[in-house]
Amino acid sequence: MKLKNKVAIVTGAGSGNGRAIALRMFEEGATVVVADMNEAGAHETIALASEGSKAMVVKVDVTKKEEVENMVAQTIRELGKIDILVNNAGIVAFTPFLELGEEEWDRVHNVNLKAPFLCSQAVAKEMIKAGQGGRIINITSVEAHRVVSSSGSCQPHYNSSKGGLHMLTKATALELSSHGITVNAVAPGVVQTPFTEKGLAIPEVKQWILDRVPAKRVGKPQDVANAVVFLATDDADYITGTTLVVDGGWTIH
Structure with a gap:
């Protein structure tokens, strides 16, 4: 058990x-x-x-500073510390650029970029106060690094929000490293989740993806989870400011 006695917050x-x-x-x-x-x-x-797993549920809107701070305070109050933060909460939307409204732009950036900032800042303060270091892991996307489109249109608000989170990972890794806090990212490719099930149900879309993934399968949430857990353990103690891409080889070419 590589995370025994550790306390982790996982958003979303x-x-x-x-x-x-x-x-x-x-x-x-x-x-x-x-x-x-x-x-x-x-x-x-x-x-x-x-059976026997230790857990606590917190209902939280991670785009709201007060709710994030309450989540962190409740965790410290009831569990005594925070060793790991996983900024996983995110949303995706498919509106083409010329039809994209300000409200949708703000909503995607608030969830995908503002929320990790708020959570990371609040948790890092507690980690520094405790003086035991910590792990912050952001869930970005291969779309932080490349534009993916099967139809000629893409997701400029999603791409830019995840690209921003990619750079936030690097910047906070540098700033927090002196406190023994590592900050890394996991960038999934296409993974079978409630977000993607509608698109993957369309045979042409799924085939378009499989034609581009050397592993010849869609990712599973467990693939992402395994990468996150690795970065949360002592095995990754000397890794910070980097992104572990979990995409079945899509971004090789």
Whole structure:
């Protein structure tokens, strides 16, 4: 159990990649704060964990500073510390650039970029206060590094939000390194989650993806979770400011 006696916050842990990350952390012995706006989904995640897993549910809108600070304060109050933060909560939208409205632009950036900033800042302050270092892991995307489109249109608001999170990872890694806090990112390719199930249900779309992925399969949330858990363990102690791409080889070419 590589995360025994560790306390982790995983945002967006009520479904998809976040749920898989929380479940893998339970397996490795961590106490997990399952944070999500969807409180029912968060409780479902805990119900899937093995017997004896230690967990706490926090209903939180991670785009709101006060709610983030309350989440962190509650974790410290009830669990005593925070060793690991996984900024997983995210949204995706497919509106073409020329039709994209300001409200949707702001919503995507608030969830995908502002929220990791708020959570990382609040958690890092507690990590520094405790003086024991820590791990911050951001879930970005291969679309932080390349534009992906099967139809001629793409997702400029999503691409830019994840690209911003990529650079936030590097900048905070540099600033927090003197405190023993590592900051890394995991960049998934196409993964079978509630976000992608509608698109993957279209045979032509799924085939377009499989034609470009050397591994010849769509990713699973467990693939992302395994990478996150590695970066959270002592095995990754000398790794910071980097991105682990989990895409079946899509970005090789």
